[in-house]
Amino acid sequence: MNHKPALAAVALAASLSFAGTARAQEQVNIICSVQAEWCNLIQTVYGKTTGVKVNMSLKGSGEALAQLIAERANPKTDIWFGGTGDPHLQAAEQGLSLEYKSAALPQLHDWAQAQAAQSGFKTVGIYSGPLGFGYNPELLAKKKLQPPKSWADLLKPEYKGEIQVANPASSGTAYTMVATLVQLWGEDKAFEYMKGLHKNIQTYTRSGTGPIKAVARGEATVSISFVHDGPGEKLQGFPVETITPAEGTGAEIGSMSIIKGARNLAAAKKFYEWALTAQAQQFGAAAKQFQLPSNKGAKVDPNVPDFKKIKFIKYDYAKYGASAERRRLIAKWEKDVNSLPR
Numbered sequence: 001m002n003h004k005p006a007l008a009a010v011a012l013a014a015s016l017s018f019a020g021t022a023r024a025q026e027q028v029n030i031i032c033s034v035q036a037e038w039c040n041l042i043q044t045v046y047g048k049t050t051g052v053k054v055n056m057s058l059k060g061s062g063e064a065l066a067q068l069i070a071e072r073a074n075p076k077t078d079i080w081f082g083g084t085g086d087p088h089l090q091a092a093e094q095g096l097s098l099e100y101k102s103a104a105l106p107q108l109h110d111w112a113q114a115q116a117a118q119s120g121f122k123t124v125g126i127y128s129g130p131l132g133f134g135y136n137p138e139l140l141a142k143k144k145l146q147p148p149k150s151w152a153d154l155l156k157p158e159y160k161g162e163i164q165v166a167n168p169a170s171s172g173t174a175y176t177m178v179a180t181l182v183q184l185w186g187e188d189k190a191f192e193y194m195k196g197l198h199k200n201i202q203t204y205t206r207s208g209t210g211p212i213k214a215v216a217r218g219e220a221t222v223s224i225s226f227v228h229d230g231p232g233e234k235l236q237g238f239p240v241e242t243i244t245p246a247e248g249t250g251a252e253i254g255s256m257s258i259i260k261g262a263r264n265l266a267a268a269k270k271f272y273e274w275a276l277t278a279q280a281q282q283f284g285a286a287a288k289q290f291q292l293p294s295n296k297g298a299k300v301d302p303n304v305p306d307f308k309k310i311k312f313i314k315y316d317y318a319k320y321g322a323s324a325e326r327r328r329l330i331a332k333w334e335k336d337v338n339s340l341p342r
Helices: 007-013 036-050 061-070 085-093 110-118 137-142 172-185 187-199 210-216 227-235 265-275 278-286 321-336
Strands: 027-032 054-056 078-082 124-135 165-166 201-204 222-226 242-245 252-258
Touching: 027 036, 027 061, 027 110, 036 054, 036 265, 036 278, 061 172, 061 242, 061 278, 078 265, 085 110, 085 172, 085 252, 110 124, 110 137, 110 252, 124 137, 124 210, 124 227, 124 278, 165 172, 165 210, 172 187, 172 222, 172 252, 172 265, 187 227, 187 321, 210 222, 210 227, 227 242, 242 321, 252 265, 265 278
Parallel strands: 027 054, 027 078, 165 201, 165 222
Antiparallel strands: 078 252, 124 222, 124 242, 124 252
16 A cells, blocks of 8 residues: 555545644644654644644653653653553653543543553553564575564574664663563563573664664564554565564553643643544554554554454553553663673
């Protein structure tokens, strides 16, 4: 399917009921933790259809949380859009985000409503996507390697120096991997596995989308990534395929939060409501991002992974979204895994 983001944006913008009635000086400050193409499309379309000035900064979800903690006494952000849900739950727990119950909640999938209820309505699910592997079939063929089908496959000696994954301290994607493995096998076995995996890692990137981009461009052979990040690279002509591991995997619930102490609270609430509409949630696919939208009425692009065909673990978002647990697991990963020679 050949998406043309600009045309799609114009078509969708025309259908939005949020007409440009806002005063020109109204503005909203957003940290955006989805891919740049999606952030830019939202910024452009929302700005043009409402007249609101959208100040957008792009940050991975781990970095976004760190910024919000640093700004706690004097918040410069109104809305945090996207990125894995665990850091959003931590922001809620630490009192960084504001309780807000949207009238649109009943229109959302159960998992998105559960994310809201679990946080005391300080965050809400806006999309979901499964964790898995990306791989470059051309590089695999050249190196006479088989595509990985399981977590266990990634430990094979022939994958030494061929795999990229992000650093869980800065990336929600990589933290989802740590939490998934701990829930899949128990903590001891999961950390033994990650020590073994470490030997095969080429580099730990700062951002969760970095590894699959490296795979697409032939800089790495395999990535541990959210599989919805693969089709967009493929549509740009890059050789990349995705697969979810046979043993089971976790999924992110990408979330959105209004920041406590937001300077532009009215504008933040308007953006929040807009972002939960079925029309606004189609901008993900228009920007070649293929997560499953949280609004049940949103059109699901054929490139979105088929959740019915994936073996999921029962991911405990409450436990692994808690600050103390995240800090403990990341510290343990730094000490027991990242400190080892490769």
